[in-house]
Amino acid sequence: MNTAIRVRDLRRTFGTVVAVDGVDLDVVDGEFLTLLGPSGSGKTTVLRMIAGFERPDAGSIELDGVDVTNAPPYARDVNTVFQDYALFPHMTVLENIEYGLRVKKVPKAERRARAMEALEGVRLAELGDRAPSQLSGGQRQRVALARALVNRPKVLLLDEPLGALDLKLREQMQVELKAIQRDVGITFVFVTHDQDEALTMSDRIAVFNDGRIVQLGTPAEIYEFPASEFVAGFVGTSNLLRDETARAVLGNAGTWSIRPEKIRIAAPGASASAGERAVAGTVREVIYVGMSTRMVIDLAPGGTLVAVEQNSGRHADQRLAMRGENVTLLWNTEHEYSVN
Amino acid sequence: MTTTTATHRGFWYRHPGLRLGGLLTAPMAWLVVVYLGSLAALFLTAFYQVDDFTGQVVRSFSLKNFQNLFTTSAYYQSVFRTISIAVLVTILCLVIAVPLAFFMARVAPRNWRPVMVALVLTPLWASYLVKVYAWRSMLQPETGVIAWFLKPLGLGGPGYGYLGIVITLTYLWLPYMILPVYAGLTRLPDSMLDASADLGAHSGRTFRSIVIPMIFPSVVAGSIFTFSLSLGDYITAQIVGGKVTMLGNVVQQTYVTNLPFAAAVATLPVIIILLYLLAVRKTGALENV
Numbered sequence: 074m075n076t077a078i079r080v081r082d083l084r085r086t087f088g089t090v091v092a093v094d095g096v097d098l099d100v101v102d103g104e105f106l107t108l109l110g111p112s113g114s115g116k117t118t119v120l121r122m123i124a125g126f127e128r129p130d131a132g133s134i135e136l137d138g139v140d141v142t143n144a145p146p147y148a149r150d151v152n153t154v155f156q157d158y159a160l161f162p163h164m165t166v167l168e169n170i171e172y173g174l175r176v177k178k179v180p181k182a183e184r185r186a187r188a189m190e191a192l193e194g195v196r197l198a199e200l201g202d203r204a205p206s207q208l209s210g211g212q213r214q215r216v217a218l219a220r221a222l223v224n225r226p227k228v229l230l231l232d233e234p235l236g237a238l239d240l241k242l243r244e245q246m247q248v249e250l251k252a253i254q255r256d257v258g259i260t261f262v263f264v265t266h267d268q269d270e271a272l273t274m275s276d277r278i279a280v281f282n283d284g285r286i287v288q289l290g291t292p293a294e295i296y297e298f299p300a301s302e303f304v305a306g307f308v309g310t311s312n313l314l315r316d317e318t319a320r321a322v323l324g325n326a327g328t329w330s331i332r333p334e335k336i337r338i339a340a341p342g343a344s345a346s347a348g349e350r351a352v353a354g355t356v357r358e359v360i361y362v363g364m365s366t367r368m369v370i371d372l373a374p375g376g377t378l379v380a381v382e383q384n385s386g387r388h389a390d391q392r393l394a395m396r397g398e399n400v401t402l403l404w405n406t407e408h409e410y411s412v413n
Numbered sequence: 414m415t416t417t418t419a420t421h422r423g424f425w426y427r428h429p430g431l432r433l434g435g436l437l438t439a440p441m442a443w444l445v446v447v448y449l450g451s452l453a454a455l456f457l458t459a460f461y462q463v464d465d466f467t468g469q470v471v472r473s474f475s476l477k478n479f480q481n482l483f484t485t486s487a488y489y490q491s492v493f494r495t496i497s498i499a500v501l502v503t504i505l506c507l508v509i510a511v512p513l514a515f516f517m518a519r520v521a522p523r524n525w526r527p528v529m530v531a532l533v534l535t536p537l538w539a540s541y542l543v544k545v546y547a548w549r550s551m552l553q554p555e556t557g558v559i560a561w562f563l564k565p566l567g568l569g570g571p572g573y574g575y576l577g578i579v580i581t582l583t584y585l586w587l588p589y590m591i592l593p594v595y596a597g598l599t600r601l602p603d604s605m606l607d608a609s610a611d612l613g614a615h616s617g618r619t620f621r622s623i624v625i626p627m628i629f630p631s632v633v634a635g636s637i638f639t640f641s642l643s644l645g646d647y648i649t650a651q652i653v654g655g656k657v658t659m660l661g662n663v664v665q666q667t668y669v670t671n672l673p674f675a676a677a678v679a680t681l682p683v684i685i686i687l688l689y690l691l692a693v694r695k696t697g698a699l700e701n702v
Contacts, residue, residue, distance in 0.1 A: 124611060125610070126607050126611075145610065145615070146607070146610040146611050147610050147613045147614055147615050151611075152611055152612065153607070155604045155607070156604075157604055159604035159605055159607065159608035161605065161609075161623060161627075163627060172612050172614075172622075173612035173613050176613040176614045176622075220612070221611075221612075224612065224613070
């Protein structure tokens with residue numbers, strides 16, 4: 074496998090704030106890699122340094138084996154989809170898409186043909202003559218994508234491109250983006266703070282915190298085997314048992330994570346089968362969220378866990394009456410995952 | 414259960430038309446009577462005559478004043494001179510203001526901005542006359558500061574005249590160009606410049622293809638100020654113009670003896686500005702301002 078981007082010991086400081094604090098990253102050719110983290114974790118700065126908009130204080134960036142650490146953005150074979158789309162308001166949709174080709178002096182006929190093809194690729198063929206201000210958010214998003222992809226870059230960088238869309242459109246665009254990436258076969262580096270988005274779209278996820286990559290792996294690895302308490306809390310529901318509580322419930326000190334969907338709720342006094350653990354508790358809160366019901370349960374030995382039940386029955390809302398009831402929680406001990 | 418209606422208050426709330434009328438009557442009256450009224454009077458007067466014998470204004474309609482204006486060489490020369498001064502001043506303001514505003518808005522550290530805006534505004538706090546007289550002393554032939562500076566280079570100063578007027582007016586109206594251009598540049602999102610570079614354009618290309626078209630409406634706004642203020646000026650011409658006269662000077666020289674002719678002369682800049690605005694509107698620069 075070839076390496077599309079090789080980042081070594083990247084550092085960047087803004088004033089007294091250390092935004093990126095020693096990042097190493099290898100992006101594999103053709104993969105969909107997501108940089109996931111809370112705001113201020115350095116993920117966007119890393120992306121902007123790969124694009125060339127920010128210069129690193131230290132470290133190196135290689136694109137396809139060529140060191141571009143000191144190359145200006147216009148000399149790098151990458152293109153960016155911006156959070157605010159950054160469509161040029163004084164140009165039509167087609168002119169926007171053609172801009173990169175025009176700058177590179179691609180002959181007019183070829184330029185037009187490639188721009189039309191890109192526009193059809195994002196299913197907006199009939200909107201080429203519109204001004205960007207006449208488009209909806211989702212359409213602008215797709216124009217920005219076409220404007221970047223028409224240049225056939227080595228790598229496409231996407232800076233929270235779905236952040237401004239409403240939930241329905243966002244979910245639709247997630248699927249569409251992933252399909253486009255598979256079709257064109259270009260390496261995508263995608264920045265987001267939305268863990269669902271990252272899990273849905275990525276081949277691999279790099280989780281950022283405080284300017285560093287704290288875990289790099291496939292979505293399943295990140296979700297099932299979080300490397301730290303931070304990752305366990307940031308990706309998925311924070312369901313942690315710590316120190317004294319962990320010793321009381323699990324018989325082991327340290328910090329442990331149990332994903333909510335691994336926990337079953339049974340009647341009080343239910344006994345555990347082989348390999349299972351049974352813990353008594355009281356339902357503190359019942360939250361109906363349509364597809365499932367979330368229960369917050371105070372454990373008898375101490376600590377609190379969240380359990381999720383699928384609303385597969387007809388009268389799932391009857392669970393709302395369970396508030397205050399005593400229950401037994403059951404889970405397989407292999408789902409107890411240490412995050413020390 | 415009985416429903417009671419709260420009717421004892423909220424008269425203005427229930428009569429939005431009256432409320433709007435109350436708010437707008439005074440300013441609208443002022444606009445119509447004082448502003449449009451005087452403009453209409455000016456236009457009408459431009460077509461009247463003066464009785465040569467009595468010196469009284471005769472209210473008979475004719476185009477004689479305009480004929481006079483365009484057939485007497487001293488008059489039509491001052492028309493073209495005035496327009497050329499206004500155009501030159503506008504171009505000079507543009508050439509100075511765009512780089513300066515670009516530095517203020519996009520290059521200098523963000524916390525310098527208020528200080529630099531204040532510095533640009535400072536000259537506006539000084540009296541117009543003081544500034545023009547300052548230029549008069551600087552432009553003075555032989556002994557003025559400018560002549561003194563240029564002497565070692567073997568050059569004479571611009572002295573009083575056409576060039577003196579252009580330099581002084583450029584100085585006077587420069588803030589009116591800098592401020593809109595600066596505002597336009599601060600509104601330009603960083604991501605536009607990043608996007609252009611990302612798509613392969615170096616800085617020069619980005620400036621030409623993205624920055625200039627996007628701040629064009631601001632440039633037009635500034636040029637409306639510099640152009641129209643130059644067109645109507647006559648004091649500067651009096652003080653630093655030497656023998657050179659502008660349209661305003663013609664008005665000043667004739668309005669006592671021939672008010673209708675002065676009105677015709679004064680109408681010209683209004684027409685020129687209207688034509689300029691129409692031309693500008695064609696470019697679309699006045700939309701979304």
